[in-house]
Amino acid sequence: MSLAVTSQGPCIPGDGEPCIPGAAEPCIPGDGEPCIPGDAEPCIPANAEPCIPGDGEPCTPGAAEPCIPGDAEPCIPGDGEPCIPGAAEPCIPGDGEPCIPGDGELCIPGDAEPCIPGDGEPCIPGDAEPCGVCRDQGLPRALT
Structure with a gap:
C-alpha cells in the first residue's frame, strides 16, 4: 500500500x-x-x-x-x-553554435559566420569571413 x-x-x-x-x-x-x-x-x-x-x-x-x-x-x-536573433549571447569561436547573420553579434576571428555588408555587424581584420564593403573602425577593409 x-x-x-x-x-x-x-x-x-x-x-x-x-x-x-x-x-x-x-x-x-x-x-x-x-x-x-x-x-x-x-x-x-x-x-x-x-x-x-x-x-x-x-x-x-x-x-x-x-x-x-x-x-x-x-x-x-x-x-x-543556436544563437537566436535578439538573444543576449555572444557568439564565441569554437563553441559549436551557429552565428546567424543580422543577429547583432560581433563577427569574431575564426568563427563560421559570413559577414554580410549592411547587416550592422563590424568586420574584424583577420577574421575568416568575406566582406564586401565592410569597414572596421572607420578604415576600409581589403577585399579578398
Whole structure:
C-alpha cells in the first residue's frame, strides 16, 4: 500500500511525483520527475526532466532546450544551443553554435559566420569571413 504525498510532504526520488513550486524538496537528477516552471531547481544534463523554455531555470550544457529571446534563462557558450536573433549571447569561436547573420553579434576571428555588408555587424581584420564593403573602425577593409 502506498501513501499519498502532498506538497507538504517529502518528495521521494523515483516516485513519479512532480516537484511542486515552493516545495522544500530538491529535484534530484534522474528521478524522473518533471521540472515545473517557477520551481527553484536547475535543469541538469542527463536527468530525465525536460528543460522548459521560460521557466527561469538556466540552460545547462547538454540540455535540449533552445534559448528563446526574452526568456529568463541565460545562454551558456558551448551548450550547443543556436544563437537566436535578439538573444543576449555572444557568439564565441569554437563553441559549436551557429552565428546567424543580422543577429547583432560581433563577427569574431575564426568563427563560421559570413559577414554580410549592411547587416550592422563590424568586420574584424583577420577574421575568416568575406566582406564586401565592410569597414572596421572607420578604415576600409581589403577585399579578398
